[in-house]
Amino acid sequence: MDLDxxxxxxxxxxxxxxxxxxxxxxxxxxxxxxxxxxxxxxxxPRTRTVLTRGMVLPTSLLDAACHLAGGH
Structure with a gap:
């Protein structure tokens, strides 16, 4: 089963x-x-934390992730 x-x-x-x-x-x-x-x-997205070590993401990507998860 492909959960994606x-x-x-x-x-x-x-x-x-x-x-x-x-x-x-x-x-x-x-x-x-x-x-x-x-x-x-x-x-x-609950804490706006990047969990992948060494990765730094722009605010726009964090905002998009939070929006997808239902947060703001």
């Missing part, structure tokens, strides 16, 4: 209309951000 089909997902588009990031709301409430270059970062 049942979880909330959002694609963020760049100015040229291509997908720059894909956000996936995980079952545990965290959000995984997939970068088009292949990197991944995990975020806890």
């Amino acid at each position: 089909h049942y979880l909330s997902r959002a694609d963020l588009l760049s100015c040229d209309g291509t997908t720059s990031h894909t956000l996936l709301l995980e079952l545990d409430g965290t959000v995984t951000i997939h970068f088009r270059e292949g990197h991944r970062a995990r975020v806890d």
Whole structure:
């Protein structure tokens, strides 16, 4: 069973209309951000914390993750 089909997902588009990031709301409430270059970062939207060691995300990506998780 592929759970990706049942979880909330959002694609963020760049100015040229291509997908720059894909956000996936995980079952545990965290959000995984997939970068088009292949990197991944995990975020806890409840605390606005980047859980992936060594990753620093812009506020706009944290905002998008919080919005996907139902927070503001």
